[in-house]
Amino acid sequence: MKNLFYLIAVFCWLATAQAQEVYFSTGKNFTTYNFKNSSGNTNSNLKNGTGNFYEVGYIQPFENEKFSYSLGLALNEYNNTGGNSANSYSWETQYLGLQGGLMYSIVDRGNFDILPKLGLNMATIVSGKQSINGTYYDLTDEKEFSGLLVTPSIGVQIKYNLSSDGFISLGYNYCFGLNPTNATDQKLSFSTNQLQFGVHYAFN
Numbered sequence: 396m397k398n399l400f401y402l403i404a405v406f407c408w409l410a411t412a413q414a415q416e417v418y419f420s421t422g423k424n425f426t427t428y429n430f431k432n433s434s435g436n437t438n439s440n441l442k443n444g445t446g447n448f449y450e451v452g453y454i455q456p457f458e459n460e461k462f463s464y465s466l467g468l469a470l471n472e473y474n475n476t477g478g479n480s481a482n483s484y485s486w487e488t489q490y491l492g493l494q495g496g497l498m499y500s501i502v503d504r505g506n507f508d509i510l511p512k513l514g515l516n517m518a519t520i521v522s523g524k525q526s527i528n529g530t531y532y533d534l535t536d537e538k539e540f541s542g543l544l545v546t547p548s549i550g551v552q553i554k555y556n557l558s559s560d561g562f563i564s565l566g567y568n569y570c571f572g573l574n575p576t577n578a579t580d581q582k583l584s585f586s587t588n589q590l591q592f593g594v595h596y597a598f599n
Contacts, residue, residue, distance in 0.1 A: 415598055416454040418467070420566070422591035424448050428475040428486065430539075433580035440479050444486070446472025448589065450494055461500045469494040469516060473572070473585050484527045488534060490544055492518025498552065506556035514548040514568065539583040542576030546585070554595070564593035 424446045430438050452467020469492060476485045498512040520541055523534030534540045550568030557563060572585035 415456060416595055417598075418450075418452060418454060418465075418564075418593050418595040420448075420450040420467075420564070420591045420593035422448055422566075422589060424471060424473060424570075425588040425590075426473045426475055427586050428473075428477075429584045429586060431582045438477065441475060441477040444474035444476050446474040446487075448472065448591070450591075452494065454498075454595075461503075463498050463500075463510075465494070465496040465498065467494045468492075469518070470521075471516070471518065471587075473587065482528055484525065486526075486534065487522075487524045488520055488540060489522040490518035491521045492516055492544070506562075508554045510552045510554065512550055512552055512566075512568075514550070514570075516544075516546040516548065516570070516572075518544045518546070520544070538577050538579045539574065539581055542574055544572050544574050544585075546570050546572035546587075548589070550589070552591075552593075560597045562595050562597070564591075564595060566591040566593065 450469040456463040496514040498510040502509040548570040552566035568589040570587040
């Protein structure tokens, strides 16, 4: 955790050197696992799980100021539960990685803006725990969870200026994560509905 703090601090320092805007976002992930075993069968007993996410980064406009891009560090929790009358199980995972985004301003009223956006997250697991009937297992070395998780997303962000250089945002993203480095017969992917709240500071 100490190394993570230093990494975020260095990233923020580098971001302020070139950014027009820095931001911090947090919110909730509502995640469903899509699991196929070695026979190709899915598990119909999986339910939605909730987790938090935290993101810090910067936003820079292109020459056409309606378009802008973002780059940040994101920590996402992708949790899930499942079970039947005989068994109960749950997963709690944290992924740390880079979050990139492309946004387009469609309604710019001075202190109010609406921005559809596309995103891409590339992350690796930093913490993972599976519980089966009260027995816990470490997931960080499991091929379905370890390696590189690639998560494209599509969403929208609404921004409201509180002052000339500070504003807040509300957003929604639909995300789909898959692990292209998993070469085993068992496949796992994630579908996530993400609700976010952000605080932004713009440099003049």
